[in-house]
Structures are given as C-alpha cells and as structure tokens.
Amino acid sequence: MTTRPRLYGGNKVVGVLALGLFGFxxxxxxxxxxxxxxxxxxGSITRSIGYAMFNLPGADIASEGFLVAFITIAVVLDAALDGAVMLATRDEEGDS
Structure with missing residues (x-):
C-alpha cells in the first residue's frame, strides 16, 4: 500500500532566503x-557579420577577424567528413 506524498518541513530559512533573492x-x-x-x-545583418568575420572593409560593426579560425575549422570538419566516409565504406572482398 502506498502513502500519500508529504511536504518536507525542513529548514525554513532557506525558503525565506530564496524568496528574498527572488524579490531582489x-x-x-x-x-x-x-x-x-x-x-x-x-538593414543587412548577414552581410555585416560576413564582412566582420573575414575582417573586410564595409562592416557596420567593429570586430576582430576570424579568417584563420574559420579556415582551421573548415579543414578539421573536412577531415572528419572524409574519415566518416572512409569508415562507412565496405570492403569488396570482406564478408557482408
């Protein structure tokens, strides 16, 4: 037989502190x-972000250039994709 859930009447100071923090x-x-x-x-956010990312003149926002990081990520993702394709191919002489 199960019993009904009961409210834990532990430390009331924690509840008062939580309400005080919420009010603050x-x-x-x-x-x-x-x-x-x-x-x-x-009005073109996409164009401005592209110019800012590649550190080209014409960006409406001031930022650092991220061209090296962009190329590094592109090379790493390309290597991961090539590895996934290599692992997904089956050997022609092996068992199925």
Missing part, C-alpha cells in the same frame, strides 16, 4: 533600463 532580482530587473534598439545602416 525582480526589483533589479524591473528598475533596469534598456537602451533603444539600433539596426544596421543598410
């Missing part, structure tokens, strides 16, 4: 101000 975070969130949203000049 709610007060901070409600009193914080957000700046006005600004879009890109020509």
């Amino acid at each position: 975070l709610a007060a901070v969130f409600l009193t914080s101000g957000f700046g006005t949203a600004e879009g890109f000049a020509d």
Whole structure:
C-alpha cells in the first residue's frame, strides 16, 4: 500500500532566503533600463557579420577577424567528413 506524498518541513530559512533573492532580482530587473534598439545602416545583418568575420572593409560593426579560425575549422570538419566516409565504406572482398 502506498502513502500519500508529504511536504518536507525542513529548514525554513532557506525558503525565506530564496524568496528574498527572488524579490531582489525582480526589483533589479524591473528598475533596469534598456537602451533603444539600433539596426544596421543598410538593414543587412548577414552581410555585416560576413564582412566582420573575414575582417573586410564595409562592416557596420567593429570586430576582430576570424579568417584563420574559420579556415582551421573548415579543414578539421573536412577531415572528419572524409574519415566518416572512409569508415562507412565496405570492403569488396570482406564478408557482408
């Protein structure tokens, strides 16, 4: 026979601290101000991110160039794909 679940009446200080933390975070969130949203000049986020990533002139946002990281990741992913294709192929002389 099963019994009904019972509420654990342990340390009430932890519950009061949790409610106090919730009240503090709610007060901070409600009193914080957000700046006005600004879009890109020509409205093309994709083009601006591409220019910024490859460190080309014409980017609307200032950032570091990530060309070396992009090429390194491309080579590693290409090697992983080649390895997966090699492992997926069957030997012609082996058993099925």
